[in-house]
Amino acid sequence: MAQNTKTRSNQNNERIALIQKQRKRTQVQNTMLAASGILGFILIWQIAAVSGLVNSRYIAKPLEIVNLFIVKLTDPNPDGAVLGVNVMSSLAVSLSGFGLAVLIGVPLGLFMGWYRGFDSFMRPIFEIIRPIPPVSWIPLTIVWLGIGLKAKAIIVFFAAFVPCLINSYTGIKQTSEVLINVAKTCGASNFTIFRKVGIPSAMTLTFAGIKVAIGNAWATLVAAEMLAASSGLGYMILMGRQFGRVDLVILGIVVIGAIGLVISKLIDMLENKVLGWKKL
Amino acid sequence: MNAEKQDYKVVVKNLTKYFGDLHVLDNISFNIRKGEFLCVVGPTGCGKTTFLNLLTRIYTPTKGDLYIDGKPADPKKHNLAFVFQEPSAMPWLTVEQNLRFGLEIKKLSKKEIDERVNEIISLLGLEPFRKAYPHQLSVSTAQRIIIGRAFAMNPDLLLMDEPYGQMDIKLRFYLEDEVIRLWKKLGSTVVFITHNIEEAVYLAERILILTNKPTTIKEEVIVDLPRPRDVTSPEFVEIRKHVTEQIKWW
Numbered sequence: 001m002a003q004n005t006k007t008r009s010n011q012n013n014e015r016i017a018l019i020q021k022q023r024k025r026t027q028v029q030n031t032m033l034a035a036s037g038i039l040g041f042i043l044i045w046q047i048a049a050v051s052g053l054v055n056s057r058y059i060a061k062p063l064e065i066v067n068l069f070i071v072k073l074t075d076p077n078p079d080g081a082v083l084g085v086n087v088m089s090s091l092a093v094s095l096s097g098f099g100l101a102v103l104i105g106v107p108l109g110l111f112m113g114w115y116r117g118f119d120s121f122m123r124p125i126f127e128i129i130r131p132i133p134p135v136s137w138i139p140l141t142i143v144w145l146g147i148g149l150k151a152k153a154i155i156v157f158f159a160a161f162v163p164c165l166i167n168s169y170t171g172i173k174q175t176s177e178v179l180i181n182v183a184k185t186c187g188a189s190n191f192t193i194f195r196k197v198g199i200p201s202a203m204t205l206t207f208a209g210i211k212v213a214i215g216n217a218w219a220t221l222v223a224a225e226m227l228a229a230s231s232g233l234g235y236m237i238l239m240g241r242q243f244g245r246v247d248l249v250i251l252g253i254v255v256i257g258a259i260g261l262v263i264s265k266l267i268d269m270l271e272n273k274v275l276g277w278k279k280l
Numbered sequence: 281m282n283a284e285k286q287d288y289k290v291v292v293k294n295l296t297k298y299f300g301d302l303h304v305l306d307n308i309s310f311n312i313r314k315g316e317f318l319c320v321v322g323p324t325g326c327g328k329t330t331f332l333n334l335l336t337r338i339y340t341p342t343k344g345d346l347y348i349d350g351k352p353a354d355p356k357k358h359n360l361a362f363v364f365q366e367p368s369a370m371p372w373l374t375v376e377q378n379l380r381f382g383l384e385i386k387k388l389s390k391k392e393i394d395e396r397v398n399e400i401i402s403l404l405g406l407e408p409f410r411k412a413y414p415h416q417l418s419v420s421t422a423q424r425i426i427i428g429r430a431f432a433m434n435p436d437l438l439l440m441d442e443p444y445g446q447m448d449i450k451l452r453f454y455l456e457d458e459v460i461r462l463w464k465k466l467g468s469t470v471v472f473i474t475h476n477i478e479e480a481v482y483l484a485e486r487i488l489i490l491t492n493k494p495t496t497i498k499e500e501v502i503v504d505l506p507r508p509r510d511v512t513s514p515e516f517v518e519i520r521k522h523v524t525e526q527i528k529w530w
């Protein structure tokens with residue numbers, strides 16, 4: 001019996017090791033493909049720009065963008081702030097709006113999905129707020145809060161809040177009835193079941209919602225900054241347009257893309273921590 | 281009479297359940313002795329699962345009631361455990377955390393939980409899988425976690441709803457023996473629902489045969505064969521045939 005278990009344990013370990021090895025191989029392949037995809041894209045871009053296929057009034061060369069990136073690190077012209085300041089000001093807005101959306105939206109969604117009475121109470125308000133485009137709050141927030149951090153953070157909040165709430169709501173609604181019954185037969189109270197079964201079950205969809213939310217947050221941030229700001233990446237893009245500086249516009253876009261990527265990766269890391277059991 | 285009553289773990293009195301107009305259980309009364317292994321068989325859709333769900337208060341009865349140790353059944357007060365038909369290990373918990381799940385809900389001391397979990401892990405030979413997640417294991421091992429989790433509760437009453445419904449015959453024999461071993465070792469009272477008659481005769485001390493809806497008890501069959509039971513012995517075959525006849529009768 002003991003030997004039997006031992007062989008089975010070995011078999012299981014072998015199986016897991018094999019799967020992990022295969023997974024690593026596909027991971028390497030995927031990274032290679034991703035890198036060559038980006039390089040290929042930049043190459044085509046450079047060729048198109050250098051060969052005159054596209055008018056240089058409409059597009060800057062990739063190398064010019066790199067050059068401008070280095071220059072903008074120390075030079076506040078033409079929009080009035082160095083790149084670092086723009087990035088920090090955009091990050092402050094997007095992260096505070098997004099953070100607030102996660103902190104409020106996720107628990108609210110979970111509670112609404114679990115407690116029927118609370119759902120009936122909150123749902124009508126939410127359904128009214130949901131279809132309002134976040135950007136349409138801009139005039140009001142400017143009147144209320146000016147054009148500072150708070151006003152823009154609120155607009156970002158509205159954009160990021162909806163997917164956080166909807167996904168955690170749907171996620172917890174999908175909790176398996178059997179797992180709830182397991183906890184129920186152990187004598188768990190409704191709140192304990194919520195905490196020990198509902199919330200863990202909802203995490204997969206919640207994280208999907210958070211990823212949508214960070215995308216929404218950036219999209220709205222740029223819109224908000226284009227309308228009312230004195231610094232920030234959106235503001236920089238707007239200034240680029242006004243001065244006819246295509247390179248500045250593209251630099252803004254690229255930096256936003258890069259920051260978005262970094263933040264998604266950070267969220268992925270957190271997700272791996274919470275939902276790591278799925279990926280073993 | 282009174283002394284006899286003391287020995288009953290579960291008393292079911294005039295249990296009746298309607299779902300709207302659908303009459304599922306009709307005035308069922310029976311008792312289960314402490315430490316007994318009771319199998320419940322009946323035609324598909326006869327309300328076996330409804331009956332278990334009433335015992336655990338997932339449903340409330342329309343009429344009548346169930347008493348455990350003389351008090352109305354209540355999962356908050358009584359120590360119940362349930363093995364469901366479907367896989368019901370928490371996918372986000374490791375084997376060990378799954379075994380601890382019910383005990384932590386019962387708020388037992390850490391020392392007590394450690395002891396019980398270690399005992400179950402060694403009884404079921406789960407040591408190599410202690411840190412594994414259910415989806416990394418085979419279906420049968422995952423089902424053993426669930427059975428282990430149920431026995432770890434040291435339940436007053438262990439309810440099993442066709443736990444081996446989806447397994448092949450070899451695994452089934454293996455897990456049936458395992459359940460018997462755990463039952464003997466821990467002295468739990470077990471109600472085991474199945475539609476597999478051979479399984480019922482193999483496991484039970486007593487079999488309750490249910491009728492079609494509205495369900496009543498058709499017959500009680502005492503199985504006093506020695507263990508381990510031989511499924512090919514004439515006595516075994518005879519009981520199996522009898523139970524089959526009774527189910528087929530309507």
